[in-house]
Amino acid sequence: MILKTYRWSFIVTALGLVLAAWYGLSAHLGLFQAIFLVLILSVLEISLSFDNAVVNATILERMSDFWRKIFLSVGIIIAVFGMRLVFPIVLVSVTAGLGPVEVVRLALEGGDPETPGTYGYELNQAHPTIASFGGMFLLMLFLNFIFGEKEHHWIGPLERALEKVGKLEYVQVIVAGAVLLVVAETFATDHGRTVLAAGLAGVVTYLLVNGLGELFNVEDHVEHSEHPEGREHPEGAGATAAARPSGPSGAARATGKAAFFLFLYLEVLDASFSFDGVIGAFAITSDPVIIAIGLGVGAMYIRSMTVHLVEEGTLAQYPYLENGALWAIGALAVILLLSIEVHIPEVVTGLIGLAFIVASLISSIRYNRAHPEESHVETHPVRAG
Numbered sequence: 001m002i003l004k005t006y007r008w009s010f011i012v013t014a015l016g017l018v019l020a021a022w023y024g025l026s027a028h029l030g031l032f033q034a035i036f037l038v039l040i041l042s043v044l045e046i047s048l049s050f051d052n053a054v055v056n057a058t059i060l061e062r063m064s065d066f067w068r069k070i071f072l073s074v075g076i077i078i079a080v081f082g083m084r085l086v087f088p089i090v091l092v093s094v095t096a097g098l099g100p101v102e103v104v105r106l107a108l109e110g111g112d113p114e115t116p117g118t119y120g121y122e123l124n125q126a127h128p129t130i131a132s133f134g135g136m137f138l139l140m141l142f143l144n145f146i147f148g149e150k151e152h153h154w155i156g157p158l159e160r161a162l163e164k165v166g167k168l169e170y171v172q173v174i175v176a177g178a179v180l181l182v183v184a185e186t187f188a189t190d191h192g193r194t195v196l197a198a199g200l201a202g203v204v205t206y207l208l209v210n211g212l213g214e215l216f217n218v219e220d221h222v223e224h225s226e227h228p229e230g231r232e233h234p235e236g237a238g239a240t241a242a243a244r245p246s247g248p249s250g251a252a253r254a255t256g257k258a259a260f261f262l263f264l265y266l267e268v269l270d271a272s273f274s275f276d277g278v279i280g281a282f283a284i285t286s287d288p289v290i291i292a293i294g295l296g297v298g299a300m301y302i303r304s305m306t307v308h309l310v311e312e313g314t315l316a317q318y319p320y321l322e323n324g325a326l327w328a329i330g331a332l333a334v335i336l337l338l339s340i341e342v343h344i345p346e347v348v349t350g351l352i353g354l355a356f357i358v359a360s361l362i363s364s365i366r367y368n369r370a371h372p373e374e375s376h377v378e379t380h381p382v383r384a385g
Contacts, residue, residue, distance in 0.1 A: 005311065008072065009297075009304040013042075016297040023289055037285050041294025042301070044281065047350040049302045051332070051357055052273040054325035055141075056302075057309035059262055059269075067259040068310075071266060072303055078267055079303070080296035083274045085288065091130065092122045107288040119288065123278075128191040128340045129198045134272040135336030136180060136202030141269070142330035143172040144210070152367075154323035154360055176203055179337070187341040195340060202272075209268055212261045273332075274299070319367055324360020328353040 003010075017035055024034025060068060093103045106119040115121055146159065147166030153159040165171060180203070184196040274295070281291045309315060315322055331352050335344055 005308045006301070006304045009300045012076075012300040013297050016042075016293045020290065020293050023293075027287075027289075029287065029290070034290060037287075037290050038294040038297065040284055041281055041291060042298040044284070044350075045295045045298025046301050047354065049273050049298070050305070051325045051328035051353040052270065053302045053305040053309060054315075054321055054357065055269065055329060056266055056306040057315055058322055058325075059266055060306055061310045061315070063259050063262055067263055068307065070263060072307065075263070075267060075270075076296075076300055076303055079270055079274070079299045080292065083271050084278060084295045084299065085292040087271070088123055088278055088288065091126050092119060096122045096125070098122075128195050131336040131340050132180075132183070132195040132198035133202040133205075135183075135333045136176060136199040137206050137268065137272045138329050138336065139179060139333035140172060140176055140203055140206040142326055142333055143175055145326040146330070147171055150323070152319040152323065154320040154327075154363060159323070173203070173207075183337050183340065187338065191340065205268060209261060209265045212264075270299070317368075318361055318364035320360040320364040321357070324356045324358075324363075327360075328356035331356065 016038055020034040020038040021031050023029065024031045027034075060071060063071070089100060089103050089107060092098065092106075093100050096103070098106075103119065103122075106122070109119070146162050149163060149166075150159065153163075168174075180196065180199040183199065184192045187195075278291070278295065281295060285291060332349060335349050335352070338344060
């Protein structure tokens, strides 16, 4: 089971280390130093994004086998080459007003991130834009969860109270808008307009992808009603996920357009999670190739963990795990927004997310012991193949 689920992660790790060794020798970085940096960056990515795997699993279990395979194939290409290599170059190009060729030259030259004119420095200068977009996108995801109806209430009184507040129409947008205004006026004194625009783009992106997912989910339901023989029925953990309010609405075992927008949502979510990893990586090395390899290997393990959670029905077995992951996302959103003005070490970000996951896992185990009649419900998760 482990070998089947993680085989591609092991293969990518081996290829990544070989590539790092070759690059280390050819770029005069050093064989062992290049391998060591890749391993460190991989651990950094995994530690920062474990909660991402839990949230991804709540969405992935609604998708068909075909789209799960797309998530692991096309999705990883987008994650590694798109978000970890191409996106930072495009971002520096736009924010610094430099051509892509010039940015690539700066990237290959490396240099101290504290030195003006270097690739790392320019990327750090773009951090307010990155943090505002990613922070607001993740905040909308958290607010959509915390104000929505939940099957299980982890932090009981607080979650129930916020669920009642969620009956107010558009409360998520109201709260997000208020937070963005406060951040732009208080924490972003030197980048107010940029932060406001990027944060607004994050909110709009969430609403757009979420809305399209709901739209095509409705259409798919109509098609399935008219052609019941073509409908795919949810099984096991997937049946539970269908009612979850977090993320864009999508039928369990979604196919076609509904599954496509769930996939698109997953990629935007991964992008938001990857921002802090990409920025944090420059505290370890400024070499974009080593960063792409290291974070790419870590991203592959996060994807394998996501599939593992789905196949094992872990979300159904541990009822508060999703709650903990969403609270971790809320904390990450706040950290990203605060980081516009205050430097927050990446280890703090990773530990906070891990603390929420571990706490919710412990609470789930206690709940299962107190309710044994619920904890042994048989599930039939669908294998991703």
